[in-house]
Amino acid sequence: MIESWTNKEEVLTVDLGLKPALLYDSNAACAEQLQRYLSRLRSLQLVSRSLLTLDLNGNGLIINADALRSNLEKTLRGGGPPVVNVSASLEKPAVSNAQRGRLTGEVADFLLLLEEFRRHDEADKPLYVGEKSDDWNLCTIFGLLLGYPVTYWFDQARSFENCLSMTPLVVATASAAWQMDGNTHRFCLYSFSVPAALQEETRPELENWRLRLQERFEQQSIMKDLSISQSTVTLPSVCL
Template identity: 60%
Template sequence: MSAQELFVASARKCLCAGRKSLSALQSLDLAAQISAVDLGLKPALLYDSNGACAVQVQEYLNSLQSLGLVSESLLTLDLNGNSLVINAGAVRSNLKQVLGDDSVAVIDVCHSLEKPIIIDIQRREVKSMIQDLQSLLQLDSADKPVCLGEKCEEWNLCTVFGLLLGYPVTYWFDQTESFENCLSMTPLLVIAASATCAGHICHLYSFSVPAGLQEEANCKLENWKLRLQKRFEQQNVLKDLCISQSTVTLPAVCL
């Protein structure tokens, strides 16, 4: 069997939700995403192809690793019921860089604000969350999902997802105050990155930044693009990197 056929067979065997398994196209898209994480083009993938649980995602990873299709550095993370596939080394390196050189813009979108503002990454609530993540993600390999347990209930998961997925901007809000935000009818610059893998388009990144903060966040956005392009040039599995941007304005934004 070819590598593509092995990827499809593993996905359809391990990732059934009820009686429904992934289609061949979904399986190939997932394979491209997993390969991107394994290559360090993105530190993590939020699994949302179907309702498969973290244990099933780990079984899928174990199958791929036993076939030699991906490295042992990939782990399954169970974050409050959400399944993520992470490159442990890439995530740790990214979190260290975030704290060390302020490479991520954290945007406060609390409902009580008139408009979004960028806050200091060293803010106590954000910094302690990153440090907690660092201490919990010390494993280099695991054959079962890493469950972060009750600790993550205190975190703003929107911020955590942004950090784990390697975005140069991430949103934060005081969830003790409200889960609503101030992004309604705010023009948002949506930045997306994609590539091709064995003829299939692989969507690597998609995130937004309020257009009014683009200039303030521009240095972080440009550095993110340069780092992604450099990593892309160091591999030959994915091809034709494309980074695009568009602007949207929505009556409500769910984070």
């Protein structure tokens, strides 16, 4: 059952604009099943029609079309997240301005698809990205769609491995509380990492992400007790 993979509060955070998208990766349910789950929530008036189901190369996401469009338009104006090259051929990860520039072309293609889809008012159907995504680095695109302040890239034409093994990573986690049926449930809003060696270089984007999240949180009254924390981990292998 779709209901088993996510609590309603996770979808609600997307509807509230606290994050632009939610990646569904818990089991093999297809986009149509995810769409039916979203339609049920909508029929119960639990979420708005701003939410859409997205199929990106077989991966299902629930997106807030308005919040996502705002983020992507910012990327086109040169304000997108830093792209960290973590290709296995590198000795250590590095911020890549070249890949950040190339990302704008993919963003422009996606925005055109999204706007055309919304013009046809097809909120009750999944949006299939199709062949346009075949050459995209999904790791990079997912980071962008999910609203991370930093996203990873690797040269998938050469290898799907990365250079993050035994590399200290700063993991940022944002969580909040939601009261339901008399009980308070705490859940994760965001969790992402940045190489510790690049923390200073990416600090402006990380700080801007934190401030914007706090601002959006203060504009709603359903979720409570926002907490943002950091920890440093070093792992023998990192799967992206």
